[in-house]
Amino acid sequence: MEKKDKRYQAYLRILKEELVPAMGCTEPIALAYCAAKAREILGCMPDSVLVEASGNIIKNVKSVVVPNTNGLKGMEAAAAAGIVAGEADRALEVIAGVTEGQKEEISRFLKAGKIQVRPMDTEEVLDMAVTLWKGGEEARVQISRSHTNIVLIEKDGEALYREKCADKVLRAAEDADNDGGQGAVGCKPEAGAKGGNREEADRALLNMEAIYDFAETVDPDDVREVIGRQIALNTAISEEGLKGNYGANIGRVLLHTYGNDIKNRAKAAAAAGSDARMSGCEMPVVINSGSGNQGMTVSLPVIEYAKELGCPEEKLYRALVLSNLTAIHQKSGIGRLSAYCGAVSAGCAAGCGIAYLQGGDLEAVNHTLVNALAIVSGIICDGAKPSCAAKIASSVDAGILGYAMYREGQQFYGGDGIISKGVEKTIGNVGRLGKDGMKETDKEIIRIMTGC
The missing domain is CATH 3.30.1330 (60s Ribosomal Protein L30; Chain: A;)
Structure with missing residues (x-):
């Protein structure tokens, strides 16, 4: 993808808009x-x-x-x-x-x-x-x-x-x-204010083929600040989550119970960050799609795999560009908040980043995403709390399994449940499920949680 391509510039803007501390x-x-x-x-x-x-x-x-x-x-x-x-x-x-x-x-x-x-x-x-x-x-x-x-x-x-x-x-x-419908007279956004009225980059420009192309061709210097900050901050809180006593300590439970292989370390790293964050840790993280849990889920497993594989920094940056934009693409159809657990989008996207680190091409990435979504798209969001860490671990596991299936020549096919032939159709189905299909589920979850 050329720098002059409107998608190139839009994707840079999307990353800068979404990946904030x-x-x-x-x-x-x-x-x-x-x-x-x-x-x-x-x-x-x-x-x-x-x-x-x-x-x-x-x-x-x-x-x-x-x-x-x-x-x-x-x-x-x-x-x-x-x-x-x-x-x-x-x-x-x-x-x-x-x-x-x-x-x-x-x-x-x-x-x-x-x-x-x-x-x-x-x-x-x-x-x-x-x-x-x-x-x-x-x-x-x-x-x-x-x-x-x-x-x-x-x-x-x-x-x-x-x-x-x-x-x-x-x-x-x-x-x-x-x-005349133009808003209150003299009302203007605060100049330079964070969170003021702003025109965001068009998320409709996102699709998996273009995301993969962008990840392959982006100038690393164009994303160094935003991706480097994500690596530094999210790694720090993950390490704190493994050292401290936070929530249900899902990250530590995973390591103590299932061992120290890379698949388990990838899950534990993301879960530990959530352990800390959900229990009041006062360390910042870089978010994705408006969520710290999603920001950690989409990045920390990929970072762990890059360490294990000895990948150069540039390869890691490209994998994180891919995983972050893949998560944002999914969430664009679902919305910021819903009854659909955002960790699912992020964990499945992390699987795509992991596939890329291991040499996966566009076909491998697409199959990884579809396979993973077929496994965990039923997880509900019942609010932010310590159990988010366990949902994160399950979602990352699905992402890893999705790529393992592809490598073994296995896949889920269009017509299997909510899966349709083609990655974009499947992403659209999940968006429809999360935004429209689960509206009543969301209302019932809120009634249960508030005792109404």
Whole structure:
């Protein structure tokens, strides 16, 4: 693929947009970011707080530890951390700089009972709003569709910024009458702001043939910063997960039970990173498709295989470009959040990266992906919590098995369940399953988790 090809430039942009650092599970961190931004707009500490969120946000925040809070969990903890100690300009690292004194202040703020949480009436899967009051003053910030995409900023009922597409959710008719449907007068994205309104690269340009071509031909210097950061940060938290005592310690259980061969080390590396992250480890990771678990799953097994095989750095970079874009391609059809476990997309994509490291061509990569998806596409997402690490291990195992099947001349065929002939059709089927077919499953999961 030539550098002047529009796909080449789009794929570079996609990697830079998706592979960003984040500290803590992205849903509570997004909520902390939303709260920190609202606190910035209010200009002082609030007397009362209302947090509204879609079911998937509630699901993914409910059971995970919010970092830098002395082990606190849940919606109220995430919002309190953002309000008390958040630095809004740091986006998904919004609470990375919390001091010991601020941790105590977060606890006191929570105990004061100032925060009310309620479900949000929204059609968006990823949607949240934080409203703060102090005396007669009010500030409201809403994030929708992606974890740092601010669609509304209000102060005392006046829109300081409103993304045009947010009109369908908030005051659509009023805005259409007042400004011809162009959004509030004078409302502009904050220049250079992280998470402000932005036009993203077109994910519809992704397909497996072009992804493989890009991975083969990309100038390593064009991806060195983003991929190098992923290797460094994700390896560090994986090592911490294996050393420390986090969650159910799935990474250590795998090594102690099944040994130290490369297949098991690959699974354990990814699981250990999740062990640490889901249990409040205060180390950043590079995410994929809005998820730290997916960012670790798509990278750490490939890194382990590259070490085992003695691959040069450039080969590893190309394999990680392939695995990351393959995961993003799958998730583009599913959406950021759903009842479909994102670790499945990432683990199957890691299998493709592993296949590439071992000399696999486009045919091998495509068969690896289809085989792996046939095995684990039924895993549900029931929120962020320690058991994510075990789901990650299962998904990576499916990716490894998918390539082993191909090498043995074995495969699943079109018509076998949700598998269709051709990798793109199968990816489309999985997207349909995750986005549309599992909507009712998602609602039932949320009802079970919230006791409704």
